[in-house]
Amino acid sequence: MSQMDEFSVEIDDKIDNNNDVHNVHNDKIDVGNNKPHNGKPITKIEVSPNEKYLVTYSGEDNSIVGWNVDNDEDEGLLKDCHFPFNSPIQFSLIQICVSDDKKLVYIGHEGIYDMMNYQKIKLDCGVYNNYAYCTFNLEGNLILYYNDVESAIIFFYSAQAEKTVLKCERMYKMPKNIKDYIFISISKYDKLYLLSNNSIYEWNIVTEKRTKLIVIDEEIKYKDTRISSNEDFVCLKIKNKIIIYSVELEIPIASLDINNVIQLRKFAKHPVLCFLLFPLLLPLLNDNIPSSNGYWGTIMRNRRKKFWSKLQISNNIKATNKYIFGALDADIWKIDLKEIIQNITSSYKNFNELNSDNPGELNFDEFIENSMVIKEEILYFDNDFKFDEKINMVYDHLHVLLLNSYTETIRVLSQDIDSNVLETRNVFEQNSIKWHIYNSHQEKTINLHVFKKNNDNDEWNLICTRVEKFEIARPTLLKIKLFGDSYIILITRLGPLIYHFNESDRSISLIYFYYIYLSNKEIIPHYKKVYSKSTLPLPNYESFKYNDNWVLDAKHNKEILLKYGVELLTFAIKEHKLELIDEIYKECINYFKQDLKNNRMFLSVITSTLPLLNEYYPEYILRYSLDTTMIIDSPSFRIEYPNSNLHLFSFLYPQIINITHSILWFKYNILMRRIYNNHKILFAIIIFIQFLVILLTFPVYFAIFYLLSKYNYINDISESDMFSIYFIIPDIITSKFSKRLTTPTIIFMNPFINFVTYPKDYNWLSELIWPQSSPFVKTVNRDIYKTWSGESLINFKWNNYGKHYYAIIWIGFMAFLGCFTAAATIPHIDDNIRNKLLISSIVLGVIHLSFEIRQMIYDFNKWIHDFWNLFDVIAYVLPIFTSIIWLQSKYSNILVSQFSFDQHTNNDDPNNPWNLVTTYYQVFENGTVNPNPYIIQPPNGNTNMFVDFRTAIFAMYKFLTGDSSALSNWSYTDNPSLAIMIVLFSLLIVVYLMNLFIGLLNNAIEKDNDRVSYLVQKAEILAEIELFYLLPHQRRWYTWFPDVIYYYANVDKSREKIKEMNDKGEWKTNEFPELRKNLMEKLNIQLINETSLQNILAEIQEMKQKLQ
The missing domain is CATH 2.40.128 (Lipocalin)
Structure with missing residues (x-):
């Protein structure tokens, strides 16, 4: 180092x-x-x-x-x-x-x-x-x-x-x-941005969440990238393109050309969109945009102060959420960002004002080509400012991102609702667009008409119509609010509806609907409650049930499907709409197939509803597992050559390690470095002492440092002392005594996106009693674990926390069992020690019992149908109850047999070894028998093997093998309960279990099924640990519960697995043909599938017919 x-x-x-x-x-x-x-x-x-x-x-x-x-x-x-x-x-x-x-x-x-x-x-x-x-x-x-x-x-x-x-x-x-990895920047929102393999990653320093923002097909260099971000968007400038990434949807939603001023100006059409993106786009517009005719020059030319006309992008410009700061010579000037945005967006309003004064003499394109009047000044635009269809499509993709910005509007409108006063105004005009909206109470519909003004004859032409039919009640209009000319909000008695008008294809689409059917008095309070947060609530089940058009709009719109797809698919499953389920499934797979690099989150729509699919249509789980096995979220696969076997080892990418625990170690190295620089002799003495410690305690030293290094309490960042030799020893041993063999390994993406994550909003106290679950916990299906995706998922969880908690649970149970056993079986023990053991038994037993009670409360039906849960309760309750009685009555000394092998002990205890040994009685001449034993054979440890815990275990082992001699000293007629227990034990263990084990060994059970059963059992254990042993905040740790997981796979084993799946007919190439082709080329596999065989057979038959 x-x-x-x-x-x-x-x-x-x-x-x-x-x-x-x-x-x-x-x-x-x-x-x-x-x-x-x-x-x-x-x-x-x-x-x-x-x-x-x-x-x-x-x-x-x-x-x-x-x-x-x-x-x-x-x-x-x-x-x-x-x-x-x-x-x-x-x-x-x-x-x-x-x-x-x-x-x-x-x-x-x-x-x-x-x-x-x-x-x-x-x-x-x-x-x-x-x-x-x-x-x-x-x-x-x-x-x-x-x-x-x-x-x-x-x-x-x-x-x-x-x-x-x-x-x-x-x-x-x-x-x-x-x-x-190439470092790009760190934002004030605690986000680190990295460039690796033509991909840009975001890593949250606080939550440690990793996100792949985008993958670019061409080679990217650091100088070609710039990033500007806030809490909602990440704008990435890559060469001459600006890509807008949605933090909420986790996909890129737009791509802009920085040299296309028309495209950039299009965002000014909507005030909310302009306000959201303008501070992010401005820093990315560098000096390759001519200031005289570019986007920046257009914005700044109307400023009152003369110095703003001299301010260029090539100078220092900083845009924030509130202001734009500019450096001119040695001065700093600022401008309110809201003022700029208002100036930009007001151009559309001013056009209408001019056109109303001169009807028929001005059209919008001519107005844009020349100028826009803003207050008393003129803001000029280039002659090439025309909106084409492609630009409109880019803009329309962003409308779903504006939904949360309407929350406050809906809240304000709901406060002004008077349930007895209906909306009377039904015509709304903006720019050259006019909306006409009215109810049809008899048909339970809302009718929407959009007109566009013909500047030649000053007439309004109808360009599109939409009829919204509801199946349950009349959608009475209460309030209406128009945003620009493309968005309109309707507040009705059935809930709020938000519509978007797409001018490019002349259509009206519903982009949000939340069903609320309330009486007049309940409308206002319920609206306030539902829309009290900053984000819109997700569409509910009823919104899809009572509005078929909403289902169609949500299904066919890419962004809406990603945002509300889980709710839509949930509705389809519960309503048993098989056609809709299949359409949504195919849409999500197709979107991912169209852009493997950036659309992986569409798979989360399917994986988030796997619990419901498992309940109603479990065949979809096997279908999804086989369709998505061995895939990657990039155009091609990458093979690496690590020095160790990492087959089915799961990991997060990028692999950034939290070494916070090693801060003390880091400070210690700083101190050692200072001692070395300032006190050479003292440093030499310390090194010598450390050398002696290592020499005398090398095994202990190596074991301790191995554990500290494994859990990141020490690291190899700095090696300033003799103790740091630990980081060098493994390399020396490996290089001297072993050959480093690399194993070709390929990387796959686990397709179960967002399958293990928990809801972010939770109440800490309620989570302890009724914890929220993840799709993984709710879905225990064998089909998931038939593929490597399921097995790698289990490996990830088991290695991160499962094995540690599983060991802690068993250690705790053994401690509980050991305390009670010691208190109950050791005859000669101090009363104080026995009391402490009994108290420990009670405490440990109550802790274990509390977890069992939580499981019972969480799902009583599931709990009661599992026999082993009852067994667990008995195992906890009996020792707790017994310990409490013994502590209260001080009666435990009577329950322990008092005897000595050296001296005869005479009592009525039938388990006393002196009462079990062979005895001889004196017979008098008159035939009577002396009641007192004449000769007694001294007992030993084998007389009653159950008086000692060690011999009792051995007696049980002998009984399992069929040797019941340990019970031969008791009379079965005098102890009928013992006879009954022997019969039951023999039937259960010898007859049933032994024959079952023999049958299992003799049955020809497939190897995979054995492996699947093992993985299913492991999944059930992990689900129990997650719900009842992890704390609520631990279930939200991203490093334990990530949305996307990758895993390694051995190349040779991958070849074998693909051939095996192909032989079973499970290897599907129709869903991802290009990706499957690339994989088989990487692995050098040539498969002859069923289709190829049929084609060959058809050719042979055709040749036979020709010969005949």
Whole structure:
């Protein structure tokens, strides 16, 4: 490993506030004698995460200036402080960032400073001086990214620490093959972005969730990529394309050409969409867009201030959620983002106003080709600004993303509802589009008509119609709200409906419907309750049941199917609509097939409803398992050559490791490095002592360090002492005494997307009693585990947490059994010790019993039908009950036989060995027998083998083998219960179980079925652990319950598996023909399927006919 460089982290008290840092509060930037950066141009701009503070850097002046964002100035910012670098050598500043509380971090010149008091801040894990990236998140925590040739580390420093010291809370280590990953950036939303194999990944630093954002067919380089993101979207600039990725849907939903100004302007048509995407798109528009006629020039040319017309993209521009900041010379100016968006979107309204004054003289295209009047100014557009059908299609794909933005509108409209006053207005006009909406109460319909104005004759022409029929009641209109000319919200007594008008294909589609049928008095309170959250509730079962058109719209729209497909498929299954089930299944498979790289989330629509399919139509589970076995979410498969056997080993990609537990180890290495640099002799003494410790305790040392390394309490990031030799020993042994053989391994994607995840919203207390379940828990079906997908899923769960909890459960039960057995069977034991053992038995028994009770409450019918659950309860209750009685009555000493093998013990206990041994009585001459024994054979440990726990176990073993001599000392006539137990035990064990085992061994049971039964049993154990042994927040850990899992497979075993499935007729190539073809080419397999054989047979028969 590379050696860590020493990084000065002491507080720099030598900074002179009068000379080195100039406090210039309340000085305006236009004061000529005090120009920021001494009038030199600004080269970098950074804004704090919550947009409260801004810093600029000037390369020519070699200084940093802080600016107050929150001020009363109209557009100019107030300079807050001046921070010059006094180094005589010009250095290259790689990056700067600043927090809301004015903590300044800059890479390229060592230092983290608090600009409030101009002190250097200490990092408790700060040892590097070549960080590659720095940023503050929304909570003010500092995130640093370090990268060298061999390793990359992410440091997460808390903002809640001391003012002069930042404490490292978390650490993460990038994969060993770091060369395969290219770092892009880290956002203020705790998202890390990586580039690998022409794919861009997002990794959440807090939740550790991994997401593959997009896969590009062509080769991508770091310089070709830029990313801008918020909580809803990720915009990725790749060369000349901007790809918009939906965080909610987890798919790319639009692709834009940055050179196509028409396409970019199309987003301005809708105010909500413009407000959502404009701050993200603007930073990605670089100087390859001509400012004179490009998108930026169009936006900025109407500004009142003359300096905005000079501001170009090539200068420093920063767009945030509230403002746009621009650097002009050494000044910083800002503009309210809402004002820009209002100016853009108002162009459509102004067109209508102009056209109403001059009817028939102006059309929209001519207006766009020339100008748009905004207030008292003109915003010019290029002559090529025409909306074509392709651009409209891109725009229409985004409408489903706007649904949540209408939540507040529905909430406001519902507050204004008067159940006795109906909506009287039924004509709504916007731009050149007019909507006409009315009820037909007799037919229970809502009629929607859309008209477009003909500018030649000033007439309205009907272009599309939609009739919405409801099967249950009259959809009385209560409120109507039009958004732009394409969206309209209807509030009815049956619930809210949102419609979208698609001008390109002249159609009206329903994009949201939530069924609510309430009386007049209940409408307003229920609307408030349902729409109290920031997102729209998912469509309910009744919305699909009472509106067939809603089913058709949801089924045929790609984005709506992904968003509401689970609810739609659930409705189809419960209503037994077999045709609809098959259509949804095929639609999801086809969408994934069309774009393997980016559409894998469509498979989650199927996997999320597997519990219902298992209940009603289990054949779909086998169909899905066989259709999707051995697939990957990329155009081709990749073969790797690891040094170990990783067959069916599951993993997450990218494989970023949480090494937070090793922070103490990391600090220890920092200390050792400092001792080495400053105290050579002391360091040599410590190394010698460590060497002696290793030499004297090598097996123990190696075992301890193996466990610590396995669970990431230590790592090989830095090797600064003798103890770190542990990381070198395995490599030395392997290189000297073994040959490193690589195993060709192929990577597959597990198709059970979102199958193991739990709902994110939960109540902690209610989860302890009635835990929410995942599809995995609800679906225990053998067909899932007939393929490698199911087995790799079980392996992932078992290796991550299953085996650990399973061992803990058994250890706990053995402790419970051991405590009670020791208290009950050891004859000579101190009363205090026995009482402690009994109390421990009660505590452990209650803990085990509580888990059993939770299972009973969760699903009583399932629990009561499992015989072993009753057995478990008896095993817990009897020892608990007995222990309580013994503790209360102090009667346990009577239950234990009091006897000695050395002295005769005379009591009435029939189990006393002295009462079981052979005795001889004296017979008198008159024939009478002396009642007292004359000769007694001394007993031994074999007389009553059940008085000792060890011999009792051996007696049981002998009885299993058919030897009942251990019970021969008792008279069966005097002990009828013993005779009955012997008969029952013989029937159960000897007759039934032994013959069953012999029958199982003799039966020709297929090997796969044995394996499947084992996996099913393992799945049931894992489901029980998840629900009743994991805490609620643990069930939401992404590293344990991810949405997408990948697994390795041995190439040779993959070849065998494919041939085996082909022989059984299970290898299907019709669903993913290209992917299957690529796989068989990678594995060098040539299969002759049934179709090929039929074709050959047909050719032979045809040849025979010709010969005849």
